[in-house]
Amino acid sequence: MKNLGAYIVSACLATGSVAYATSLNGEHSESEENACRHHPTEYLNSLEKRQTVFQQIAQGILVRMDGRSWSRFVSEIFANKPSFELSLADGSFFISPDPTTQSLRATRIYGEGNAITFEVSTADRFNLSSHNPELDFKIHPLLSSIDGVQFSHLLVANRVMSLHDTLMSNCWRSFIETKGTLVASHPSDPSEGDGSFTDPFKGPHRTAKTTGWCVNTYKLCLSLGNVNVVSTSLACEPPFYITAKAQCGSEF
Structure with a gap:
């Protein structure tokens, strides 16, 4: 793996009405440390965690590409299925195509009101015909939420x-x-x-x-x-x- 990609939070985020948060389901039945392993802030807190997860997602995608170019993979792999699942050690990400760009979305859902979605795209210096692209990861502000509040509302x-x-x-x-x-x-x-x-x-x-x-x-x-x-x-x-x-x- 040549590059784990960049982790970016966009400063140009959409605004909208304020949503009300809900408490973390089952939080009080577990230790706080264990509960937070199943919460979106797990990725915000730990650089090492993000690097590990990005590497695992990137490796899973490259295996699925099976020698195809990025553009062919994005257009063909989802022809019959809307998404596929990558099972990691402590949770699963669902990989789906972005309908408007030559990129993918990697989503983990923790329960009602808690989810994180990364936009996965090729690094700028790689073209879409690359068979072994470096991948960049960026939080999708409209499809990620913490305690019921979208990132697009939180990070303005x-x-x-x-x-x-x-x-x-x-x-x-x-x-x-x-x-x-x-x-x-x-x-x-x-x-x-x-x-x-x-x-x-x-x-x-x-x-x-x-x-x-x-x-x-x-x-x-x-x-x-x-x-x-x-x-x-x-x-x-x-x-x-x-x-x-x-x-x-x-x-x-």
Whole structure:
């Protein structure tokens, strides 16, 4: 395998109505670590995991190509079947053609509201007639979701996604806490609230609260053209923001 491909999150993401999240099914019946192995954030958290998965998907596709060119493979292999399954050690990906481009989609579904889809295409320096292409991987923002919220809603540059009034799984909350940077409250949350669970403290004075519920704002970074999907650097560009609710005096 010459190249595992690039892991890219697009900064040009579509906007739309806000979806409400649902908690991770069965999360409390397993340890948190084990539960998060069956959650989309598994791939966002681990560079090693992404590399392993991309290599396995690429190898599976190249075996299926069986010496055909990329363009012939994409046009012919799905003539009778809409998709095929690649079984990996800890889950299966379904490979299907993208109807609008000479590319494939690799999808893993974890359950209702949780799925991740990668666009799989040939690297720029390879033409479609290649019989042994290098493959690039890119998250499909409309076909990937975390806790019921599409990536296209979550990762909008310089926008705030308010999740403090949704049910967030521990996996998603832990990812935001670990990868994000706690920042001053965003201007879109000027109301103070009363500190209850349904109306938590917001705004610039929430940092002084030590009891009750507070809304925290986290800054996360998009790193384009690189396998590192997020960065904790304060100088990242372009950032996106997510709010989450927690007991005052703690991040979560």
